[in-house]
Amino acid sequence: MEGTGSYGAGLAAFLDAAGERVVEVCRPKRPAHRGGRKTDALDAVRAAREALVSDHLIHPGRRGEREALRVLLATRGAAVLARTAAINQLKALIVSAPEALRAQLRGRTGKQQIAACLTQAACSTEGVEHRMTVRALRCTAQRIQTLTAEAKELEKEIHLLVRAMAPELLALVGVGPISAAQVLVSWSHPGRFRSDAAFAAFAGAAPIPASSGLTTRHRLSRAGDRQLNRAVHTIVLVRARVDPATRAYIAKRSAEGKSSRDAQRCLKRAVARQVFKLLERQAGSAATASRELHAA
Structure with missing residues (x-):
């Protein structure tokens, strides 16, 4: 089967539970001299041919605890990537912020800048650019804080599961x-x-x-x-x-x-x-x- 970790996961699990031998095949190569034609039937034939001649067939990963770990890892990875993007966004906002705001944040570490942005309050006497920049900085810092906490909680769950398994x-x-x-x-x-x-x-x-x-x-x-x-x-x-x-x-x-x-x-x-x-x-x-x- 192709795609046992995505669209074919349900069928692979069903066949495995029924006692059938399931092996993973890579995306079948389409011959260029035939125009790279693609249909589900042709792909199935190509996948079967590759499986027949291959000496190194890989069995799909099992579900249960292993699948639980996989989804936790994927979710934590997404949170870490989103946190990195939010940190980069915060730095870009600080660089282009009005000088009054930049002066308050200049010379601080990343963590100190995030903490300062969380407590920033816009003064009603300031211009619209200043007020909206403060709002954007605070929202971005809150997002970083939320994603950091989420990644830490997921890592704790991962640690407990790994400790139980191995x-x-x-x-x-x-x-x-x-x-x-x-x-x-x-x-x-x-x-x-x-x-x-x-x-x-x-x-x-x-x-x-x-x-x-x-x-x-x-x-x-x-x-x-x-x-x-x-x-x-x-x-x-x-x-x-x-x-x-x-x-x-x-x-x-x-x-x-x-x-x-x-x-x-x-x-x-x-x-x-x-x-x-x-x-x-x-x-x-x-x-x-x-x-x-x-x-x-």
Whole structure:
């Protein structure tokens, strides 16, 4: 099926519940020499052909707790983006505000400017431009405050859910609730990926060989799940700041003549392997415990 995470989600869940094997296929390629014709029937045939010849079929993510995490992450992400846009809007308003207002806000940090805008009151003796600018600043600051609180509440919900699903994941160095949640959403369930290499490729964390002659190097993969890639990248950046072993590895690679990006690519591959094996092992332990409980 194509689009199991959007329009095909309901059908995919129904078929999975009925015991059918469902696999995800990418958008079928339309041959240019045939004019790129498109109908639902043609797309279905192309998707089926791609699935038949592919050795790397991906199973759709499961619903339940995983889907709950996904919608929380999406909602928090939207709130963070909207908050960033509101902050940029506030800065633009301050830049073009009347000098009397700019003087009051000049030299303050971003948080201090937001707090000042929240308490701004327009004087009736001021001109219409001044009064309306004060109103716009106050409304924008209130929006920032609301979105900040919303993002924090959603992060708390995400943290609680991740802690219930995979507490060992949060115990890893550099893994916060948001990164852990994205890893769980992308991994979904045991058996979705045949190996840690397949998971790393899905994350875009498997370096692509780009060697030539006497030069041995790898280039960055831009394929795969970019949200998962971002989570893995964030984990690496945090470890590079706080983990002595990671910092020693980067220093070692630098001494060998490798760039920091080359070291990061290797570290991202190692992180992908680590989190995949941890989740698969945790799922296997849970399944064994469940079987023993039912046997008793």
